[in-house]
Amino acid sequence: MCGTDKKLGEIRALILVGGYGTRLRPLTLSRPKPLVEFANKPILMHQIEALVDAGVTQVILAVSYRADDMEKELTEQVSKLGVSLTFSHETEPLGTAGPLALARDLLSTSTEPFFVLNSDVICDFPFKELAKYHRSHGKEGTIVVTKVEEPSKYGVVCYKDDGQIESFVEKPQEFISNKINAGMYILNPSVLSRIELRPMSIEKEVFPFMARDGQLHAMELQGFWMDVGQPKDFLTGMCLYLTSLRQKNSNKLYDGACVVGNVLIDPTATIGKGCRIGPNVTIGPDVVVEDGACIKRSTILRGACVRQHAWLDGCIVGWRSVVGRWVRMENTTVLGEDVIVKDELYVNGGQVLPHKSIALSVPEPQIIM
Amino acid sequence: MLKAVILIGGPQKGTRFRPLSLDTPKPLFPIAGLPLIQHHIAACAKLEECKEILIIGSYTTNTMAQFVSDMQKEYHVIIRYLQEFAPLGTGGCLYHFRDQIRAGNPSAFFLLNGDVCADFPLKELWAFHAEKSEGLVTIMGTEATRQQSVHYGCMVRDPASKAVNHYVEKPNSYVSTLINCGVYVCSLQVFHTMAEAFEKKQNGFYSGNGQSGHPGYMSWEQDVLAPLAGTNKLYAMQVTNWWSQVKTAGSAIYANRHYLELNRGRLDGRTAPCQILPDVFLHPTAVVDSTAVIGPNVSIGAGVTIKAGVRIKESIVLNNATINEHALVMYSVVGQEAVVGEWSRVEGIPSDPDPNKPFAKMDNTPLFNTDGRLNPSITILGAGVVVPAETILLNSIVLPHKHLSRSFKHEIIL
Numbered sequence: 001m002c003g004t005d006k007k008l009g010e011i012r013a014l015i016l017v018g019g020y021g022t023r024l025r026p027l028t029l030s031r032p033k034p035l036v037e038f039a040n041k042p043i044l045m046h047q048i049e050a051l052v053d054a055g056v057t058q059v060i061l062a063v064s065y066r067a068d069d070m071e072k073e074l075t076e077q078v079s080k081l082g083v084s085l086t087f088s089h090e091t092e093p094l095g096t097a098g099p100l101a102l103a104r105d106l107l108s109t110s111t112e113p114f115f116v117l118n119s120d121v122i123c124d125f126p127f128k129e130l131a132k133y134h135r136s137h138g139k140e141g142t143i144v145v146t147k148v149e150e151p152s153k154y155g156v157v158c159y160k161d162d163g164q165i166e167s168f169v170e171k172p173q174e175f176i177s178n179k180i181n182a183g184m185y186i187l188n189p190s191v192l193s194r195i196e197l198r199p200m201s202i203e204k205e206v207f208p209f210m211a212r213d214g215q216l217h218a219m220e221l222q223g224f225w226m227d228v229g230q231p232k233d234f235l236t237g238m239c240l241y242l243t244s245l246r247q248k249n250s251n252k253l254y255d256g257a258c259v260v261g262n263v264l265i266d267p268t269a270t271i272g273k274g275c276r277i278g279p280n281v282t283i284g285p286d287v288v289v290e291d292g293a294c295i296k297r298s299t300i301l302r303g304a305c306v307r308q309h310a311w312l313d314g315c316i317v318g319w320r321s322v323v324g325r326w327v328r329m330e331n332t333t334v335l336g337e338d339v340i341v342k343d344e345l346y347v348n349g350g351q352v353l354p355h356k357s358i359a360l361s362v363p364e365p366q367i368i369m
Numbered sequence: 370m371l372k373a374v375i376l377i378g379g380p381q382k383g384t385r386f387r388p389l390s391l392d393t394p395k396p397l398f399p400i401a402g403l404p405l406i407q408h409h410i411a412a413c414a415k416l417e418e419c420k421e422i423l424i425i426g427s428y429t430t431n432t433m434a435q436f437v438s439d440m441q442k443e444y445h446v447i448i449r450y451l452q453e454f455a456p457l458g459t460g461g462c463l464y465h466f467r468d469q470i471r472a473g474n475p476s477a478f479f480l481l482n483g484d485v486c487a488d489f490p491l492k493e494l495w496a497f498h499a500e501k502s503e504g505l506v507t508i509m510g511t512e513a514t515r516q517q518s519v520h521y522g523c524m525v526r527d528p529a530s531k532a533v534n535h536y537v538e539k540p541n542s543y544v545s546t547l548i549n550c551g552v553y554v555c556s557l558q559v560f561h562t563m564a565e566a567f568e569k570k571q572n573g574f575y576s577g578n579g580q581s582g583h584p585g586y587m588s589w590e591q592d593v594l595a596p597l598a599g600t601n602k603l604y605a606m607q608v609t610n611w612w613s614q615v616k617t618a619g620s621a622i623y624a625n626r627h628y629l630e631l632n633r634g635r636l637d638g639r640t641a642p643c644q645i646l647p648d649v650f651l652h653p654t655a656v657v658d659s660t661a662v663i664g665p666n667v668s669i670g671a672g673v674t675i676k677a678g679v680r681i682k683e684s685i686v687l688n689n690a691t692i693n694e695h696a697l698v699m700y701s702v703v704g705q706e707a708v709v710g711e712w713s714r715v716e717g718i719p720s721d722p723d724p725n726k727p728f729a730k731m732d733n734t735p736l737f738n739t740d741g742r743l744n745p746s747i748t749i750l751g752a753g754v755v756v757p758a759e760t761i762l763l764n765s766i767v768l769p770h771k772h773l774s775r776s777f778k779h780e781i782i783l
Contacts, residue, residue: 274677274694276712292660292678292695294712294759309678309695311712311759326680326697328714328761344680344697346714346761363763363778 011131013051013115014060014088014103015044016096023230026336026353027301027318032070034061034119037301038228039241039282040266044119045077051115052081054127059083060106062099064090097202100187101195108189116202118183120229122237124244125184126221133219134186137163140215141187143207145179146225154180155203163217168208181207182221231316231334231351238299239280272308290325304335307343318354331365371495372421372475373413375406376459377483379427385733388768389618392705392752394428396483397436399687400621401628402650402668404436408628409481412489414444419479419491421447423469425462426483428452460587464563471557480589482551486624487612488631489552497606498554501531505559506597508533509552510605511612512728515543520733522549522590524598524605533605536598538590546728547605549590550612559593562602566592616733618766619720619746622700623731625685626666643675646682670705683719693758701748704769709750710758717747718764736781743779 021033028036034044041049048059059078071087078085088103100107100116107114113134115127126144134142143165145157156177159165169176181203194206210216224244226237242262245253254265254277261279265271269283272291277283281295284302289295293306296313300306303320310323313330317323321335324343333347336354341347345358349365352358356368377396386395397404403411406424413419422440424433433450440448451469453462463470463480470478477498479491490509498507510524523544525535537544567587574584587593597603611627613620629648642657646664651657655673663669663681670688675681678695686692686703693711700717709715722729734744748762751769756762763778771782 294695309680309697309712311695311714313759326695326714328697330761344682344699346716346763 011054011056011112011114012058012060012107012110013056013117014062014100014107015047015117015119016099017044017061017063017119018093021229024234026334026351027231027316030319030337030354033229035070035073037284037299038122038234039238039264039299040284042074042077043122043228044074046122047117047119047125048078048083049081050125050127052083054125054131056115056127057083058086058106060086060088060103062088062090062094062103064093093199094197095199095201097195097200097206098198100192100202101197101200104192104197108192111189113186113188116185116187118227120227121183121225122228122241123182123221123225124223126219130184130186130219133163133217137217139164139217140191140213141185141207141210142217142219144182144184144221145218146182146221147178148180149178151175151178151180156180157218159218163219164214165207165211165216165218167211168203179218179220182225183227232332234316235280235297235299235314235332238282239297242280242282333362370420370473370475371416371418372423372470372473372478373409373419373481374463374470374478375409375422375424375481375483376462377406377424377426377428379453381427381456385617386615386621387618388749388751388766389621389702389704391769393687394432395615396424396426396428398621399668399670399685400486400615400624401632402652402670403628403632405486405615405624406483407440408486409483409489410440410444410448412491413479413481414446416491416495418476418495419446420475421449421473423466424448424450424483425453425466426450427454427456455583455585457583458586459589460563460566460593461583461585463589464560464567464587465585467560467563471560475557477554477556480553480555484615485551485612486615486628487550487552488610488627490608490610493608494552494554494606497531498556498604501604503601504532504604505556505562505602506594507554507604507606508594509550509612510547510607511550511609512607513546513548514726514729515546517730517732518546518548519543522594523547524549526605526607530601531604531606532601533598533603536590536595536603538588538595547607549594549605550608551614562597563587563593566596613722613731614733616731617720617746618702618749619717620731620733621685621702622666622683622717622719622747623721625668626683629666629668652688676711687752702750704750704752704754706752707750707754707756709756710760712759713756714761714763715748715750715756716761716763717749718745720744720746743781 021028035042155170157179158167158177224240228234228237254263258275263278263281265283266285268285269287271289274292276294280297282299286303287300288305290308292309294311298312298315300317301319304317305322307325310327315329315333318335318337321339326344329347331349333350335352338355339352340357342359346361350362352368396406437450522538524533524547525545643661649664650668652671654671655669657675658677660677661675661679666683668685672689674691676694679692681698684701687705690703690707692709695712696709698715700719701715749766753770754767755772760776765777765780767782
């Protein structure tokens with residue numbers, strides 16, 4: 001028993017952080033995507049914490065742009081967890097496989113398998129089970145798959161009852177499987193011989209060949225899964241995440257007079273009288289929600305202020321933004337950092353770039369430069 | 370002694386004011402807290418010499434009885450309602466009731482269209498008319514833009530004598546920017562002119578010269594004013610006071626704002642129940658939470674309930690309506706007994722005259738544009754309409770007694 005635990009402890013992980021996170025703009029204009037708080041914690045920290053929980057001691061971040069502040073902030077946060085963080089910088093975007101070749105030296109220092117994950121994924125991370133299952137079948141790689149309702153929009157994975165993957169089919173017109181690649185893998189270092197140092201797709205140029213050789217297995221994910229790389233999915237993912245916290249009877253969920261359903265409120269936030277918060281709301285540190293505001297299915301980021309009698313549904317309110325009195329915002333409205341929405345306005349599906357002050361209603365979805 | 374006549378038409382008229390006129394006859398629709406034609410009555414009653422006000426229309430006497438009796442008490446002047454039973458037109462009904470108007474031999478009478486609103490300068494108008502010994506009728510005129518003038522009666526005046534040399538009602542091409550405001554002073558001799566016009570109309574009717582309708586039908590503007598032009602019997606006094614027609618529902622909000630401004634001070638002496646941004650008319654029986662914020666340009670009717678954290682601006686809220694917590698109402702009319710749910714937003718689009726054009730008037734745009742789309746206008750909730758909590762109603766019209774179940778934008782809800 002002790003022996004297996006120790007072995008597990010030597011597992012490394014590589015997280016594909018990638019580029020600028022343009023899909024999550026305007027939030028990512030102010031802060032690198034991995035640092036954008038999802039349910040009051042940077043997206044990346046959800047993954048690193050789960051990895052640490054599974055005994056991972058070294059995390060490699062594959063990034064294609066330099067962001068010194070991000071590196072500093074992450075290193076600081078991660079050091080508390082007792083895990084080392086290494087940045088692997090791409091000089092040109094290398095896709096989803098190329099970064100593995102770039103980090104070849106780090107990944108091939110041991111014969112132990114390593115985790116690879118996309119940075120946008122939020123779920124109940126199954127790293128322990130993944131490692132256990134991977135060792136049990138003894139093949140080169142295992143990918144986590146998740147069930148989706150509409151598989152025709154994705155690439156689906158077909159596999160045998162024992163988990164061995166037979167094929168990948170892009171956007172199938174006829175139903176053949178409802179399982180898709182969940183963006184989390186465990187691979188033996190031998191897989192590195194299949195990867196070249198060039199822009200390369202792991203989904204298209206590596207996995208199909210591993211499957212052909214009978215070297216790739218699938219493990220089905222239990223529970224929720226969401227790629228939170230764009231605002232709409234970010235909010236959907238938040239709802240799923242809060243529901244899972246409720247199912248786990250987490251004491252993190254806020255329980256107060258003005259709260260409806262699953263709500264996360266940072267202890268440093270202040271909530272006024274006569275508000276109705278929830279269901280599915282996350283309120284960050286130092287946020288001020290004034291009297292009589294109603295917030296549903298939204299994320300309010302650090303230092304923002306929602307003024308009296310405002311009504312928000314399906315919104316992300318950026319850091320230090322101010323939502324005026326009697327404002328109505330809905331339909332995936334995203335305010336960037338330090339945005340001011342003047343009193344009594346209506347914002348329907350507005351994407352507002354940072355440091356903007358809005359004095360006119362936005363009745364139809366629109367990007368406000 | 371002077372008299373005044375107010376022409377209010379009937380239920381078949383003023384349909385562009387629907388759905389506001391579905392519940393209340395248009396002349397009685399409250400603007401700045403007073404029925405539309407009470408503003409006329411107040412202006413007439415202010416004149417010491419004015420001893421009698423005759424209201425002529427085709428609404429039933431029942432419809433008007435309460436109002437007439439209320440006015441009588443309030444203004445201490447004789448007020449009577451005369452019902453016309455046949456569609457006689459603006460001239461025809463006046464002629465029909467000529468004996469009532471002439472009774473007591475007044476020196477002149479004011480004639481006011483019920484569907485205009487203005488800061489009626491009746492004293493100045495009377496003084497102007499009294500100077501013109503030849504004059505039978507003096508028209509209150511105002512400046513309009515070239516484009517908009519053709520929607521009104523257009524007048525060409527002699528610059529020195531102020532006599533009207535030419536009068537055309539709603540011309541097809543530009544005639545003059547001086548337009549007829551629908552406010553007049555008439556000498557009793559005008560009935561002689563009307564008798565001639567009446568005879569001409571009747572002859573036409575019985576000789577079957579393409580005349581249809583009622584034999585007594587006569588248009589004041591076309592059959593009386595137009596022929597008087599160029600005879601030195603018709604004058605126009607140009608004013609710069611505020612004036613507007615009230616045709617569409619949207620003009621109610623515009624008129625509300627101006628009447629509130631004119632009547633400023635009516636609330637003075639009362640303690641405001643909440644934060645008020647002037648001008649606001651608040652009926653004394655309205656129940657308003659201290660955390661609400663009301664104004665500018667809001668009229669709140671009798672028995673209205675306004676709950677905590679409500680915001681209302683540029684709107685009219687009719688009797689016994691309820692606005693629930695945190696709701697926002699702007700550029701809208703909330704009907705009698707209507708209910709707006711908590712955190713709901715009822716928002717219209719103002720259809721004010723172009724502020725960048727001098728002398729621009731309210732554009733009385735039709736409900737739909739040529740592409741069949743609803744033109745932007747104020748939002749109207751008919752009587753008894755219920756707007757559920759947390760919804761938005763934008764640029765929409767809801768007919769009476771409808772209970773909505775969701776948000777609506779740019780729609781008419783039947």
